[in-house]
Amino acid sequence: MRENCGGKRDVETYSYTHLSAGDLLREERSRKDSKSGQLIDSCIKEGKIVPVEITIDLLKKAMDETMKTDEKKFRFLIDGFPRNHDNLQGWKEVMDEKADVKFVLFFDCGNEVCINRCLERGKSSGRTDDNRESLEKRIQTYLQSTRPIIEQYEQQGKVHTIDASRSVDEVFADVKKILDKEG
Ligand code: C5P
Ligand code: MG
Numbered sequence: 001m002r003e004n005c006g007g008k009r010d011v012e013t014y015s016y017t018h019l020s021a022g023d024l025l026r027e028e029r030s031r032k033d034s035k036s037g038q039l040i041d042s043c044i045k046e047g048k049i050v051p052v053e054i055t056i057d058l059l060k061k062a063m064d065e066t067m068k069t070d071e072k073k074f075r076f077l078i079d080g081f082p083r084n085h086d087n088l089q090g091w092k093e094v095m096d097e098k099a100d101v102k103f104v105l106f107f108d109c110g111n112e113v114c115i116n117r118c119l120e121r122g123k124s125s126g127r128t129d130d131n132r133e134s135l136e137k138r139i140q141t142y143l144q145s146t147r148p149i150i151e152q153y154e155q156q157g158k159v160h161t162i163d164a165s166r167s168v169d170e171v172f173a174d175v176k177k178i179l180d181k182e183g
Contacts, residue, residue, distance in 0.1 A: 047137030052090030
């Protein structure tokens with residue numbers, strides 16, 4: 001859920017397809033004839049969450065396309081979603097009948113460590129939100145809007161919390177244990 005914790009690694013060993021909501025939004029932003037490009041751009045810079053109609057459409061398309069290429073690929077690790085109430089509502093409306101949410105991986109890490117990792121990433125990422133100003137805003141969005149969603153999943157007993165302040169290898173070792181158990 002939080003930054004830079006190696007979500008993509010999981011997929012190399014397990015049969016999950018990694019889909020990142022942020023990556024899909026950045027891709028859509030750079031598509032020439034995108035109607036949502038400008039809105040996505042300003043949300044990303046401001047650390048705000050893009051209206052779910054846009055994000056769920058991109059996620060659903062990516063899931064459908066993956067399953068079309070290989071019918072065995074029906075397991076997804078969705079990275080960075082749902083980030084707020086609107087995201088969760090949109091998921092429920094569009095996906096509740098179609099997909100089960102088995103569990104949530106919560107990569108827990110203090111704000112300063114997160115910010116420093118993203119500032120480090122910003123040296124080469126070219127991302128418009130890897131700067132202190134945007135990162136502070138993203139932390140606020142996390143506290144106000146994402147944290148309550150994690151709490152909802154916690155009440156359903158679906159959350160695995162991982163201490164993501166450690167090294168990538170240590171974090172991934174924990175992720176592996178969870179994926180081995182969850183299947
Ligand atoms: O997860 P990532 O760091 O790639 O997210 C970058 C930005 O993309 C977020 O700060 C937000 O502006 C946007 N985003 C969103 N809705 C999501 C995930 C990401 O609006 N579910
Ligand atoms: Mg991400």
